[in-house]
Amino acid sequence: MMPSRRDLMKHGLSSGFALAVVPIADTALATSSQGLEAGEVKIPTAAGDIPAYRAYPKGSAKNQLPVLLVVHEIFGVHEHIKDLCRRFAKLGYLAIAPDLFARQGDATKIADINQLRAEIVSKASDAQVAGDLDATVAWASKQSEADVSRLAITGFCWGGRITWLYAAHQPRIKAGVAWYGKVVGDKDSLHPKNPIDLVGDLKAPILGLYGGKDQGIPVEGLEQLKVALKSGSAAAKRAEIHVYPEAGHAFAADYRPSYRKEDAEDGFKRLAAWLKSNGV
Numbered sequence: 001m002m003p004s005r006r007d008l009m010k011h012g013l014s015s016g017f018a019l020a021v022v023p024i025a026d027t028a029l030a031t032s033s034q035g036l037e038a039g040e041v042k043i044p045t046a047a048g049d050i051p052a053y054r055a056y057p058k059g060s061a062k063n064q065l066p067v068l069l070v071v072h073e074i075f076g077v078h079e080h081i082k083d084l085c086r087r088f089a090k091l092g093y094l095a096i097a098p099d100l101f102a103r104q105g106d107a108t109k110i111a112d113i114n115q116l117r118a119e120i121v122s123k124a125s126d127a128q129v130a131g132d133l134d135a136t137v138a139w140a141s142k143q144s145e146a147d148v149s150r151l152a153i154t155g156f157c158w159g160g161r162i163t164w165l166y167a168a169h170q171p172r173i174k175a176g177v178a179w180y181g182k183v184v185g186d187k188d189s190l191h192p193k194n195p196i197d198l199v200g201d202l203k204a205p206i207l208g209l210y211g212g213k214d215q216g217i218p219v220e221g222l223e224q225l226k227v228a229l230k231s232g233s234a235a236a237k238r239a240e241i242h243v244y245p246e247a248g249h250a251f252a253a254d255y256r257p258s259y260r261k262e263d264a265e266d267g268f269k270r271l272a273a274w275l276k277s278n279g280v
Contacts, residue, residue: 126191156253
């Protein structure tokens with residue numbers, strides 16, 4: 001059962017890591033909030049407020065900061081996503097990660113991965129997600145520190161796919177970076193299109209970062225996407241796909257055994273350069 005408007009407005013972010021990802025690898029990074037304004041905020045939507053985590057440098061002047069939407073994995077907005085927001089804030093962004101599963105429940109509280117997919121992830125429609133990201137952009141536009149004319153998006157795993165989709169939906173996006181999200185595959189009524197279907201609609205160039213040994217995202221699918229991008233929109237033609245040959249899925253997730261430090265660090269350098277080169 002989906003939460004009521006009243007319940008949705010009471011829902012807040014959990015502390016710590018999602019139950020589905022414990023135990024946590026000893027490579028997990030912890031970024032200090034020193035020098036930052038960081039914490040939970042509420043994003044108004046038609047269904048009620050949804051929680052989000054946002055971070056930005058303290059003392060930021062009016063309309064100074066570019067805005068970076070951070071789209072979580074299937075595990076929701078847990079400690080890793082919050083840490084990413086703090087990292088991006090230290091790069092000079094107002095980084096914000098809305099809980100895009102808030103209507104379905106708290107993804108961080110479900111330990112079984114199959115239950116998580118069935119009860120939360122599969123029920124969050126693409127239309128709902130786009131609407132909540134639109135609401136997040138609207139919220140950001142009212143923050144005195146934010147400059148939404150410099151708007152970008154990055155997402156991880158589940159959020160990697162959403163990054164492509166949202167760049168085809170929201171004309172205000174200037175650039176995006178997708179980390180190992182699905183680009184081809186099955187569809188259903190709630191998820192009717194994949195990134196490869198939307199290359200003609202892309203409104204911003206995307207940098208895709210993928211693992212060559214990711215069994216869930218075969219290299220063949222990435223090659224299909226590369227071909228499709230060449231005949232897509234002007235923004236699609238500027239997109240780039242970078243594959244780390246020895247990396248598997250979630251290679252940037254420092255809290256998981258899949259973490260590959262060298263590839264992850266290179267990916268974050270590429271992200272920073274990509275956003276800067278596209279005016280964000």
